[in-house]
Amino acid sequence: MARVVTTNAVSLLGVHGALVTVEAHVCNGLPTINLVGLPDASLREAKDRVRAAVSSCGYTLGSRRVTVNLSPADLPKTGSGFDLAIAVAMLWAEQNFPKNELKNWAFFGELGLDGQIHPVKGTLPVVATLAKYGIKKVAIAPQSIAQARLIPGIEAHAFSHLSALIRTLGGDCSITPEKNMNTASNWQGSKSSTESYFSAEELDMTEVQGQAEGKFALEVAAAGGHHLYFVGSPGAGKTMLAKRLPTILPPLNQVESLAVSEIHSLAGTFDAQAGLLRNRPFVAPHHGASMAAIVGGGTNIAGPGLISLAHKGVLFLDEAPEFSPRVLDALRQPIENGQIVLSRAKSTITLPAQFQLVMAANPCPCGNAFALNRSCECSPFTRRRYLQRLSGPLLDRIDIQMRITAPSRIERRQRYQGDTSKTIQQRVIAARQKAKVRIGDGPWETNSQVTSRVIQSWSKELEAPCLRLLDQAIERGVITMRGADRIQRLAWTIADLKGMNKPEKAEILQAQELRNGSVKNDY
Ligand SMILES: [Zn+2]
Incomplete structure (x- = not known):
């Protein structure tokens, strides 16, 4: 007689999860195992892992005709996280174990040939999906339990071996795995290789001596969400400044915190011990890194690229002209719409990538032009050719472009420290609130995000001398129309920081300096 057992699992497309039903159907016939429902290569390998793992618990699978169907069939499924759900469904179907409990459970884990349960990347988005579907319990590897427990509304249970899971679910298994098998070892091996994108040491703006202009640029960038481009000699302090941008940005709110944590969970760079991520990431790819590593995609299609790991944080490109034009070009899409679309054979994956871009460049190949x-x-x-490696269309989107020079001896002697990161952060938060009132409801949060039309409508309120200033600059050919738009955005942010209701002449001039910041004028 045919028998059908279903279990729950999750398919992840990027960070978007969908509930998948694993259905095992057993009937008399030639002993075979068939997996259907768009499995990719790793899912086909699941068959062998599941068979070996189950035999380590004392059972032999496939003594009759077994069909395992993952539905919905049109949903792409990838990765080894379905092993557990497949093993339980097959075992229960073949062994006729009582199945009342199964509907409350979902399963997420990879099986070792010896029956051990290994963690799989993406625990956080998987468990969040299950909670959304109202699943009550999830079985997961012990290494994933800290992440799983961050999602409220669902009970997460850790199992290190399939045999323990079988017993908990009401099945029969008397095998106890040997103690010398240590699951922690191989997972920690991969963990030590993951990089942290969250500063462990406490950075503060007061550690940067001098650089009053650079700090002001950073504060404006933080308040208005403006992208930023520093040009200066090696050692001038570009990296020091850039690294401190996350310290003056507002902390992540709850929704952002979960979104950022989910991406890092998917990438395997999330340490759940301290809870969901609260600080903004700072990601600094090397210019030699591959397109796939930076943007995402390639063979590891589901894995987020560095630009997604920088979501809601800072993407810092040091020595920006050294990056391949293809990579720089690929940044334009996420800069425009905050996400990256990665194509694969049968589907596309969309990953969030709303980062604040900070680029730094030496003024010339030898680096000494401003020294x-x-x-x-x-x-x-x-x-000229060196800096022109950065394309016009990319630079057009970078509101702040300025030159950074190393502090002079006098500046160093004065020991100018400026405000602490905390103080600046408070000003940034206040400025963002002021901007948000003007921007109103909707998807936009900062002055850098609103459309040109909105900027134009705001600027109708500007006094005549301000508008004249911009017109003259355009007429003299100092700025383009697009440049004028950028300058107005910056002027509004500066006004927000100063608590003014609209920018005046001084703010327009300051904005002009941040925009043309002696990067271009010298060439
Ligand atoms: Zn030079």
Whole structure:
């Protein structure tokens, strides 16, 4: 007689999860195991892992004709996380174990050949999906339990071996795994190789000496969400400044916190011990990193790229002209709409990638063009060509472009420290609140996000001298129309920071300096 058992699992497409039903159907016939429902290569391997793991618990699968169907069939499924759900469904169907409990459970874990349960990346979005569907309990590897317990409304249970899970679910298994098998070891191996994108040490703006202009640029960038481009000699302090941008950005709110944590869970770079992530990530890819590593996709299609790991945080490209034009070009889409679409053979994956871009560049290949005590060996032609590696369309989207010079001896002696990160962060939060009142409800949070049309409508309120200032700059060819739009955005942010209701002449001039910040004028 045919017998059907179903179990619950989750399919992840990026960070979007969907409930998947694993259905095992057993009937008399030639002893075979068939997996259907769009399985990819790793899912086909699941068959062998499941068979071996179950035999380590004392059972032999496939003594009759077994069909395992993962539905909905049109949903792409990938990865080894379905092992547990498949094993339980098959075992229960073949052994006729009582199945009343199964509907309350979902399963997420990879099986070792010896029956051990291994963690799979993406615990957080998987468990969040299950909670959304009202599933009561989830069985998961012990290494994933800290992440799973961050999601309220669902009981997470850790199992290190399939045999223990079988007993808990009311099945029959007298096998106890040997103690010398240590699941923790191989997982920790992969963990030590993961990089942290959250600063362990406490960084503070007061550690940056001098650089009053650079700090002001950073504060405006934080308040208005503006992308930023620093040009300066090596050692001028570009990286020091950039690394401290997360310390003055507002902390993540609850929704953002879960979204960022889910992406890092998917990438395997999330340490759940301290709860959901509260700080903004700072991600600094090397210019030699591959397109797939930076943007995502490639063979590891489901894995987020570095731009997604920088979601809601800072993406820092040091030595930006050294990055491949393809990579720089690929940044334009996420800068426009906050996400990246990765295509694969049968489907596309969309991952969030709403980062604040900070680029830094040396002024020339030798790096000495602006240096006080060193001389530049590059020809004017080489210098111009070096910075022109950054395409116009990309630079058009970078509101703040300024030159950074190392603090002079006098500045260093004055020991200018400026405000602490905490103080600046308070100003940034206040400025963002002021902007949000003006922006109103809707998807936009910052002055950098609103459309040009909105900026134009705001700027109708500007006094005549302000508008004249912009018109003159356009007429003289100092700025383009697009540049004028960027300057107005910056001027509104500066006004927000100062608690003013609208920018005046001084704010327009300050904005102009941040925009043209002596990056271009020299060439
Ligand atoms: Zn040079």
